[in-house]
Amino acid sequence: xxxxxxxxxxxxxxxxxxxxxxxxxxxxxxxxxxxxxxxxxxxxxxxxxxxxxxxxxxxxxxxxxxxxxxxxxxxxxxxxxxxxxxxxxxxxxxxxxxxxxxxxxxxxxxxxxxxxxxxxxxxxxxxxxxxxxxxxxxxxxxxxxxxxxxxxxxxxxxxxxxxxxxxxxxxxxxxxxxxxxxxxxxxxxxxxxxxxxxxxxxxxxxxxxxxxxxxxxxxxxxxxxxxxxxxxxxxxxxxxxxxxxxxxxxxxxxxxxxxxxxxxxxxxxxxxxxxxxxxxxxxxxxxxxxxx
Ligand SMILES: C[S@@+](CC[C@H](N)C(=O)[O-])C[C@H]1O[C@@H](n2cnc3c(N)ncnc32)[C@H](O)[C@@H]1O
Numbered sequence: 001x002x003x004x005x006x007x008x009x010x011x012x013x014x015x016x017x018x019x020x021x022x023x024x025x026x027x028x029x030x031x032x033x034x035x036x037x038x039x040x041x042x043x044x045x046x047x048x049x050x051x052x053x054x055x056x057x058x059x060x061x062x063x064x065x066x067x068x069x070x071x072x073x074x075x076x077x078x079x080x081x082x083x084x085x086x087x088x089x090x091x092x093x094x095x096x097x098x099x100x101x102x103x104x105x106x107x108x109x110x111x112x113x114x115x116x117x118x119x120x121x122x123x124x125x126x127x128x129x130x131x132x133x134x135x136x137x138x139x140x141x142x143x144x145x146x147x148x149x150x151x152x153x154x155x156x157x158x159x160x161x162x163x164x165x166x167x168x169x170x171x172x173x174x175x176x177x178x179x180x181x182x183x184x185x186x187x188x189x190x191x192x193x194x195x196x197x198x199x200x201x202x203x204x205x206x207x208x209x210x211x212x213x214x215x216x217x218x219x220x221x222x223x224x225x226x227x228x229x230x231x232x233x234x235x236x237x238x239x240x241x242x243x244x245x246x247x248x249x250x251x252x253x254x255x256x257x258x259x260x261x262x263x264x265x266x267x268x269x270x271x272x273x274x275x276x277x278x279x280x281x282x283x284x285x286x287x288x289x290x291x292x
Contacts, residue, residue: 014047019254028254042097053090055257056176059207060094063173064104066203069276074105074170075203080156080188081178081211082112083135085142085149091176092146107150107170111160111188114139114153117180124182124225129218156187164194164201173203175264177227178211185210185230192234192241195266204272206264208243213260231262240268 018024031040032050040050046057060077067075077095082088088110095106116136120127143151150167152159156179163169172191179185195202212219212227223232231243242265249258266272 016252019252024254042101049255051094053087053094054255055209055260056087056090057094057097058257059174059176059209059261060091060098060106061101063203063207064098064102064106066205066207066276067171067173068102068104070171070203070271070274072171072203073103074107075173076107076109076169076171076201077174077176078109078111078169078172078191079176079178080111081135081180081184082110082142082151083116083137083178085110085137085145087176087178088142088149088151089146092149105170106174108146108148109150109152109167109169111152111156111179112137113155114151118155118184120181121183124229125184126181126219126221126226130180156184160187160190161193163191164198169201171203172201172206174207176209176211180212180226182226182229185212185227186233189230189234192264192266195241196268199266199269199271202266202269204266204269204274206266208262208264209257209260210262211260241266 012018013024013027018027028048028050031038031045031048035045035050040048042057043061045051046054046061051057063075063077067073077091079087079091088108091106091108095108098104098106114137116133117130119132120130139151139153143149152163152167175188175191177185177188179188210227210231213221215221222228235242235244243262244265245259246261246263249255249261252258
């Protein structure tokens with residue numbers, strides 16, 4: 001296929017109108033159905049939702065690229081709330097693709113009690129929907145499936161404080177938070193308590209996914225309970241770290257995860273202000289020059 005034809009197809013596939021149309025949905029189905037036989041690029045498969053967890057993949061790829069731009073050849077991805085381990089297993093599998101595409105290795109960590117949900121702390125934990133001991137893990141089976149994954153077993157209240165010293169993680173660039181409770185999400189944010197002292201364990205901006213911000217009429221998630229409340233409290237409680245919902249995916253209506261991707265800004269991280277616009281900014285500047 002000629003270059004022009006390829007460019008036209010690519011423009012069409014990536015146009016917002018096509019992506020949000022019935023034809024776009026059918027095309028993605030076709031791509032998913034043929035992905036195991038065709039040699040589609042990893043980015044293309046992620047963009048076309050042709051991977052098992054496109055939201056996990058999207059965060060990992062982008063964090064690896066940010067890490068690379070900042071001179072790192074390893075980053076870390078954390079899943080808070082592992083349950084059976086399908087998410088953590090996916091992270092470990094996809095880390096191989098990230099390494100192949102970007103050259104950046106991804107260390108994968110999973111925090112969980114191992115024994116299912118702890119007791120809810122109060123009303124903000126939605127005890128009308130979540131209960132103690134839900135979502136237990138078979139730790140031995142999970143560790144056998146992904147021996148490279150690092151499981152941090154215990155209540156996050158207790159395990160979060162010593163985590164950086166115990167594991168010395170490569171800079172953390174991804175956090176998937178699926179702990180359901182307001183209290184557990186709040187406790188997971190205590191990982192940021194050590195940013196000032198140990199910035200080498202963090203990228204300055206973190207790709208975050210919150211699972212429990214969208215849900216059913218039974219769950220009734222909102223800014224006053226669950227994970228959204230924990231995010232609001234973190235933001236209100238200090239100035240150095242802010243977590244906000246992304247502004248670049250939310251208009252891409254075909255992405256089912258677009259309202260669940262958040263960004264963590266560690267404003268006082270020594271690398272926060274390091275320029276990463278090379279190449280991309282040059283292209284934009286070229287387009288903005290006055291045409292003759
Ligand atoms: C919905 S499940 C996670 C599902 C998993 N992310 C997946 O995609 O398959 C929620 C998990 O969070 C864990 N969890 C909740 N609060 C916790 C806490 N305070 N400490 C450790 N684990 C916690 C529970 O044990 C439970 O396994």
